[in-house]
Amino acid sequence: MLIVMHRKASRKHIDAVTLAVKKMGLTAKSIPGSQRTAIGVLGNKGYIDDSNIRYLPGVKEVIHVTKPYKMVSRDFHPRETLIKVGDSEIGKGKKPVVIAGPCAVESEDQIVKTAVAVKRMGADLLRGGAFKPRTGPHTFQGLKKEGLILLALAKKETGLPVVTEVMTPENVELVDQYADVLQVGARNMQNFDLLRELGRIKKPVLLKRGMSATIEEFLGAAEYIYAEGNHKVILCERGIRTFETATRYSLDLSVIPLVNELSHLPLIVDPSHATGKRSLVPPMAKAALVAGAHGIMVEVHPEPDKALSDGPQSLTIEEFGKLMEEIKNLISFLGF
């Protein structure tokens, strides 16, 4: 349930509503906006009788939410969320960001070389996996802490903020020490304890859409992080699982305008994992930006053929340089 207060509702009105909610055994979360305050009611098991609240002074409207999210919705918070990372600000109205780097951190040479190159070509953030989710236990699972240390080194060399995945609640603290943005992978989109843990940190979280997650479930997952107190959530479309096998997943670009209507959170697109095919990455990256994505995340590897994971979808440094030229022109055409 969402209680929308009048523009001119006083602090006293808001406190009275909060108290009334508590008396019902529920939790009230108030989020002050520039124009009005809204109060989210959490903890109910099903529909709530709102007769004790609806007529309190200062209450404009009571909305019974049937969706699994409300705090990340535009109804609750009409202004865009803008998230600052390094020199960039991610979100609507801001210049789209480019996140680039290898699928997995493999060695000092590989990650530093890539970081220096993508920095030179204009990337805004560096990506690289230290913890890798893999279908079976018998393949390369990432360099783990050693990978984090190498990412920190690459950051030191280039100044690029670092995005890297965290897979389990107990590693949040460790990854938080090294990363500028903590990524939740598609397989963990509904790992609710991980989401809650990430809701308690200060750094931005990049939340990838699950491969069979509906938009409602995607925003519901973002709500877990947001409701816990961390409002810096960046959504990331990375392809959904469909019957089509010609591409690795089916990149669902329609979610860009759709999520922009439903939520105030920024949304970026990862065309590398979605397509699984190097030659499809540049056209899909550009399509995403034209459709309104607030950034793209692209895999780049100095030697894709020797990559320990996802080689076929990684751009070479030269290919990335070419893409960046095109993207710079496109971003400028789009008015940034």
Added chain:
Amino acid sequence: MLIVMHRKASRKHIDAVTLAVKKMGLTAKSIPGSQRTAIGVLGNKGYIDDSNIRYLPGVKEVIHVTKPYKMVSRDFHPRETLIKVGDSEIGKGKKPVVIAGPCAVESEDQIVKTAVAVKRMGADLLRGGAFKPRTGPHTFQGLKKEGLILLALAKKETGLPVVTEVMTPENVELVDQYADVLQVGARNMQNFDLLRELGRIKKPVLLKRGMSATIEEFLGAAEYIYAEGNHKVILCERGIRTFETATRYSLDLSVIPLVNELSHLPLIVDPSHATGKRSLVPPMAKAALVAGAHGIMVEVHPEPDKALSDGPQSLTIEEFGKLMEEIKNLISFLGF
């Protein structure tokens, strides 16, 4: 099986190969290219022993095709297919076309009004359904022949060439009299007798991808038309059926670069049917063009709220005008 001849293979060499194929009880189709000739072998039931052919003079290579298509593939025909309709030429390297109009032709007033408006705003072709496939038999199925006559009238008023659907082999002759481009709907993508019938006409065919068709099946369907003799096939992506219900279908834009790699046929995109939601049409139309689509097909209705079908996804004339402004800038940015 595909027999690739040497660049310098003579007419005599080609004839000898053709004869050898016939002796095996199969059919040979030769397609002369600018650089070399290739000979497609049709009619086999499974793998063919090529020992009678492989060593004939002039034969460069024998490729055993496991894909359901070959004549529409780049291996067979490396040059782009360009298709002339009215003043436009559709295909790679040419200015992308805009096809606009209502889902269904409903009345003279509606179709003429729409045609005049979209012409003024810069559309290249007019679309409008006279025969409408509908899930159940108890809903509006189109004005049929009357609809075709109204389309002809709208063409006369505006000069816009007309694209309209044909649903059954026996109506091909009728629709051919009125249409400039005959459309095969998604539900009929594997109506093979319809495809064959369309392979025997002279006019271009716009083939929509089936809602659960793989790329291989899509190109296999195009092959039916092409193999019958009509090489003017325009492919059209219109969204695939997935688990996501927030949009009507999931628009699969990755097929644009993918099909461009696999086939020489032009490919356009229909963002209206794919998304089912007016506000998503403009961003998806622009994304398609940036990804390399050779045109877009958009639903426009003077009064979408009164449309007999697909109102929620139709742009108003004003919205279409605004989209055309954006598209003109984008097309110019893309170098056309």
Added chain:
Amino acid sequence: MLIVMHRKASRKHIDAVTLAVKKMGLTAKSIPGSQRTAIGVLGNKGYIDDSNIRYLPGVKEVIHVTKPYKMVSRDFHPRETLIKVGDSEIGKGKKPVVIAGPCAVESEDQIVKTAVAVKRMGADLLRGGAFKPRTGPHTFQGLKKEGLILLALAKKETGLPVVTEVMTPENVELVDQYADVLQVGARNMQNFDLLRELGRIKKPVLLKRGMSATIEEFLGAAEYIYAEGNHKVILCERGIRTFETATRYSLDLSVIPLVNELSHLPLIVDPSHATGKRSLVPPMAKAALVAGAHGIMVEVHPEPDKALSDGPQSLTIEEFGKLMEEIKNLISFLGF
């Protein structure tokens, strides 16, 4: 719109309602039941104002149908539809039927040999394709008329009624001369002209579910045949297209009880096309029967390894014999 009459409504009441419907420019189809008459209203474009009908004498209820089907629904016709073919009756409460035979008719020897064998083992009907839909034009498309003649021969030898596919409206007359049941393939489920043509014949139609058809679309397709006058429609589940590639399609057995709730039409299951894998056919055939299917359709080939199509999913004659033993026991356990 569906007008439900009182049990005791007189002929005169019914005629008055029919007249009122006609005055509205619509068509009334009356179906007398054992308990009451219902009148289906066809031809409307959207919602109908029912004020001229609702209060006529004898009218019990007016139901506004939003589903694409009504005549095939239980609301319209609560009694089971039972369809007689040869010695069998197909539908709820009757002994489930077994339809067996090769994917495609290939030769006299093949089809007669198979027919004799499956007859001996207890099959009720013979299947075999004379017209074969294939993804590309360059593979075996069936023996066509020759195949129909061979099926007739196999029927003469064994007495088994014959089920075979028809792919185009213009072939309905031809296939009708040879077949006892005319099959619509999954790719043609929404070939509406074919469905309408089949609605005008007297013989039963076996309608396969499209590979991405929802239940609503499946019953909507059946409605096309039924509304045209042919009430002998047998539905057939044959697997849907999903992300899973370990089986050819995903056999959706939940539709058995679901369709039995929604419709009075019989439903059979084809586990051969669904799974694409011989070893999965027997367990899925038995699962279908326990779930309430009114029959199964199974591919059997004397030499699956040499089959021109779908060999890997065909049972050998020995395997079919073993399955029939199990099925006989199971059917007897189920009380038939």
Added chain:
Amino acid sequence: MLIVMHRKASRKHIDAVTLAVKKMGLTAKSIPGSQRTAIGVLGNKGYIDDSNIRYLPGVKEVIHVTKPYKMVSRDFHPRETLIKVGDSEIGKGKKPVVIAGPCAVESEDQIVKTAVAVKRMGADLLRGGAFKPRTGPHTFQGLKKEGLILLALAKKETGLPVVTEVMTPENVELVDQYADVLQVGARNMQNFDLLRELGRIKKPVLLKRGMSATIEEFLGAAEYIYAEGNHKVILCERGIRTFETATRYSLDLSVIPLVNELSHLPLIVDPSHATGKRSLVPPMAKAALVAGAHGIMVEVHPEPDKALSDGPQSLTIEEFGKLMEEIKNLISFLGF
């Protein structure tokens, strides 16, 4: 890589192979079978040169595994895995088990009442969720530890072993104290840290298939638990996400015979979550058993209309009683 030893290979031969593997920087896991020993090689990043191993004495064959699982495959371990829980043994050749109970534990009265009833009607295990994964954070998330205590109480009253979900690695120890079988939910199927943690306990794990997991990914997830040392893994099919919305998910019964071919692990089926509709549960439960499932898991609630979650798919106690009668007859027909 999998090294298959000769039947008569000696301990010395095996040790020599193990040593050779270690020298390559890899890990060898030996699993002695009744007939022969196989040695699984773990830890490699890609293909391994096997020239140092292939010709060692006692080596019969070296299999290069491309699948993400090997220890759970029949190649590695041809005998059935049978898992003892309470008085039941779960797996091929054993009487199928029935697991019944509410979706979520709600109160002492609810869980004890249900436990007593399902025990009386013949259930073998009790299910009930104390930790509930929910799409959004604002709905009932389970009674947590209190729920575990209530489950223990219900077990004490009835003797029924308890199956309940664990959602996060740090709760494994807690849940392990109360549960007889620890369940991994569909959303956590690829929560690899949770899987590894469960690989270190002694109790059986019931692993639900992810809603968009392929069979390969499903068995890959089981491999995580198995490889860590816990061989008591029970697989559970619970429906996959497809385009069909008439049922909640699409129950994929073909996996029963398929998984039985690929793996030695037992597989049960949950028709309640799959269909989401009470009336479909009994036919699907019976179909699963006939197809070879080693058990079923069914939701039962004394008052489904008041259930805090998943009411529409829960059977009443009376309905469950009726289903148990049918299942007892069916199991007896199947020869148990």
